[in-house]
Amino acid sequence: MELPESGSHTTANTPAARPSRSLWWLWVVLIAGVVLGVWYFRGSRTPSEAANPSAPATPGRGRGGSGGMGNFVVPVVVAPAQPDDLPVYFNGLGTVTAFNTVTVRSRVDGEIIKVAFKEGQYVHEGDLLVQIDPRPFQVQLEQADGQLAKDQAQRKDAQVNLERYKLLFDEGVIPQQQLDTQAALVGQFDGAIKSDQSQIDNAKLQLTYCHITAPISGHVGLRLIDPGNIVHATDASGLVVITQLQPIAVLFSLPQDDLPQVSTKLRAGAQLTVDAFDRDDTQKIATGKLLTIDNQIDPSTGTYKLKSVFNNADTALFPNQFVNVHLLVDTKHNLTIVPAAAIQRGPQGTYVYAVASDNTVKIHAVTIAQTTGNRVGLSDGVNAGDLVVIDGQDKLQDGSKVTPTVSSGNNSGAQASSNTAPASPGAPAPPAPNSPRRQSGGSRR
Structure with a gap:
């Protein structure tokens, strides 16, 4: 092998x-x-969790909390709580409306010989707008004057004859009927004279209608006629439209639930301030006063209409412009103001994380008195000067070590982070509900 x-x-x-x-x-x-x-896993669990293995782990423990690895420090953004008053606004959607709008029309038929305005020009009440050829009406006036003179002369002659007839009647020369006929003739001439005078007045009136002036002060729009055009009193389009922009009105609507508070203020003589903002509700355009409220509620929408007036000296408001309206109805005094991003909500209620002097955070239960925009007024729970966390709450629990950075004042990012912050220590929370629109106007960015 x-x-x-x-x-x-x-x-x-x-x-x-x-x-x-x-x-x-x-x-x-x-x-x-x-x-x-x-x-x-065992090193990151608390003793209570180790004793109850079936219990869910607590967020905030381990690498980001105060337990587990031990000394991990969480970077957060903070803002100081400040004492202040907070306005209460009712917010609605409004439309700018001209205080007065006039379509200027001719009241006589004739040829336009002059257009005295420029499109878009501001005109004062009584300014000349259009001149219509007055010659036909001047002729009518002269005819009426001539007829009046004729009738006055005939009346005078009839009156002289009447006086003679009276003497002859007293002497028995003429009958009563002849005297009465002469007296009636004098009366006829009196009537003719009155008719002539009315014709003269009418001719003078037609002459004034040839001189078309502005009935109100305001801005003229695009002209609808040119020199040489023949216009008629029955024309529907008119000559030009004048719109009063100073002052100007804004019509807006509010829910009927707001009516008692607003009407009570008006009956008490309060001057309620109205702010008009642009379409994006970010830029204030003008400030005015509430003028009146409508006398009925719209049953189809459950709202009622309000009318406000603005001086509009800079003509920033324009007819038919869409605006967001903020009606100041009250002011909450002596509140502690924190950014809306600091507010957390959970089963135990509303709270904030406040940074202590040793750079640890404490949970403070708070009571919200008023929310206006991105500012929240607290009646208790936080003192003025306390630093509250506005960004980074998702890694925190009571007692967590933090490295605080004071906010520069722009809380837009903090606001966004608050929507995903935990609702309570140790449990994730849904985003905080938005403030009611009718009270979210307040101080803007």
């Missing part, structure tokens, strides 16, 4: 043996990973 060559029975260097050694190292790595994971 032939023996195999030396080395032919050794499998250490054969290709079949190499995968077995690779699998062995893979199992070693997996087992080591499991051991490290169990060690890390």
Whole structure:
């Protein structure tokens, strides 16, 4: 029997043996990973969690909390609570309306010989707008004057004859009927004279209608006529439209639930301030006063209409412009103001994280008295000067160590983070509900 060559029975260097050694190292790595994971999990749990393995782990423990790894410090953004008063606004959607709008029309038929305004020009009441050819009406006036003179002369002659007839009647020369006829003739001429005078007055009136002036002060729009056009009193389009912009009105609506508070203020003689903001509700355009409220509620919408007036000296408001309206109805005094991003909500209520002097956070239950925009007024729970966390709450619990950075004043990012902050210590919370629109106007950005 032939023996195999030396080395032919050794499998250490054969290709079949190499995968077995690779699998062995893979199992070693997996087992080591499991051991490290169990060690890390047990080290990060609190004693109470270790005693109750079925209980869910508490967020905030471990690497980001005060337990587990021990000394991990959470970076947060903070803002100081400040004492202040907070306004209460009722907010609505409004439309700018001209205080007065007039379509100027001709009251006589005739040819336009002059247009005295420029499109878009501001005109004062009584300024000349259009001149219509007055000559036809001047002729009518002269005719009426001539007829009046004729009738006055005839009346005078009839009156002289009447006086003569009276003498003849007294002497018995003429009968009573002839005297009465002459007296009636004088009366006819009296009537003719009155008619002539009315014709003169009418002709003068037609002449004044040829001189068309502005009935109100305001801005004229695009002209609808040109010199040489023939206009008629029956034309529906008119000559030009004048719109009064100073002052100007804004009509807006509010829910009927707001009516008692607003009407009570008006009956007491209060001057309620109204702010008009742009379409984006970010830029204040003008400030005015509430003028009146409508006398009925719209049953289809459950709202009522209000009318406010603005001086509009800079003509920033324009008819039919859409605006957001903020009606100031009250002011809450002596509140502690914090950014809306600081407010957290959970099953235990509303709270904030306040930073203590040792750079640890404490949970403070708070009571919200008023929310206006991104400012929240608290009646208790936080003192003026306390630093409250406005960003980074998702990694915090009571007693967590933090590295605070004071906010520069722009809380837009903090506001966004507050919507995903935990609702209570140790449990995630849904986003804080938005403030009611009717009280969210207040101080803007």
